[in-house]
Amino acid sequence: MIPPLDRSTRQLGWNGTRWVVCGLALLAMLAGGALALQARATQPRRETELSGLRLRLERAVWLHEPTDHGDTATLPSLPGAPAPGQRRLTVELTVFNPRRLPSDFTPGELRLTDATTGSEWRPTMGGSAAFTVRPSEVSSVTLGFDVPRTSSVLRLEWARGSERALLLSTRRPKNPNEGPPGWPRRVEELPPGNASAGSALFHGRLACATCHGNPAEPEGHRIGPALANFSRVGATRVVGMSAAQYAYESLLNPGAFIAPECSGQGPCAQTRTMPLYGETLSPQEMADLISYLVNPRTGD
Incomplete structure (x- = not known):
């Protein structure tokens, strides 16, 4: 026959259970905090600072193609125009140097990524050469990304060294004249x-x-x-x-x-x-x- 537990033993058991419950609650709170931080890190931020430079996304616009309006017989052949079938995402950025030393910025630090395939597009408009941003200086930059037909979510990211920040999530708008999916491009x-x-x-x-x-x-x-x-x-x-x-x-x-x-x-x-x-x-x-x-x- 098992003897009954005395009062001190029962109290010890209760305290142990209480500590286990408190520990589980603490772990759940920490896990929830980690998930919140992870979610915050993956949310677009229009203004962020990486490696000594502060960047703000002022405006992002998908440009129309001439064939959107059905009022032209010949597409423009101006230098730098998007190739047929591509859409251009134009972004206007402000780069600010809050530090006391000059810092270089390269347009190629911005990239547009297909969230499904991982394909990347660097700026095709706005230059690729690095330039120096002096202390307390503000520079305006306009970049263009030419994107082929895709229905995936596109992520505009800024990468400097090992640091990376998400500025925008968007989708390439469909040209009203585009045919049904499943047909090859060529x-x-x-x-x-x-x-x-x-x-x-x-x-x-x-x-x-x-x-x-x-x-x-x-x-x-x-x-x-x-x-x-x-x-x-x-x-x-x-x-x-x-x-x-x-x-x-x-x-x-x-x-x-x-x-x-x-x-x-x-x-x-x-x-x-x-x-x-x-x-x-x-x-x-x-x-x-x-x-x-x-x-x-x-x-x-």
Whole structure:
């Protein structure tokens, strides 16, 4: 038979339990504090100080592409302009040196990171050379990051040596004219096309000739842009873009480019009737149709 516990033994047991409970509560409080500090460290801060310099994010803006408005036939080819399909994030920064000694700042310390893939973009606008910020001096910096198509969260970070700070979390806005996801960016990534099969699509099921006429008859009746000599004319519409790529992007995004002439009556209007072929064609059919547009004679 187990003897009953006396009062002192019961008191010792109670005190031990109480200390265990207090210890667990303290550990939970410390863990919660650590999580709070970690969460704070991962939250964007528009103003921060690293290695002797203080930086403030004043403004961040995604610039429009000309094709957002559907009112241009030729994209600008100015030096430094984003490549077709890219969007530019422009950020305005203030750099301040609060210390008594000069400190160097390099625009390349700023980077835009894809949170899903880890891809990084350094500034493509605003220079890359380091400059010195004197004590108590304030410098304004404008940088641009050109970003290809992505749906991931993008993180603007500032890194100096081993220190790093998150300034902004954002997403690349979708161009209203961008086609459905799943299509490759380049026409060369499609399967090899068959012009004869493309001709059957053009004159048959898709009835493209109803609006565009017969590519073999430049003067034929049509209400949309002419497609005669498309292999030559299409290659002149956008600087650096082939006729096949121009056709591909136009089929995916009917409003991406506005042809300069319709039925001899001046620039074409914003299209409202052309189907979204990216939602109805297979990659092989897309390749066949483009092959016919670029090489109509082989489709006879």
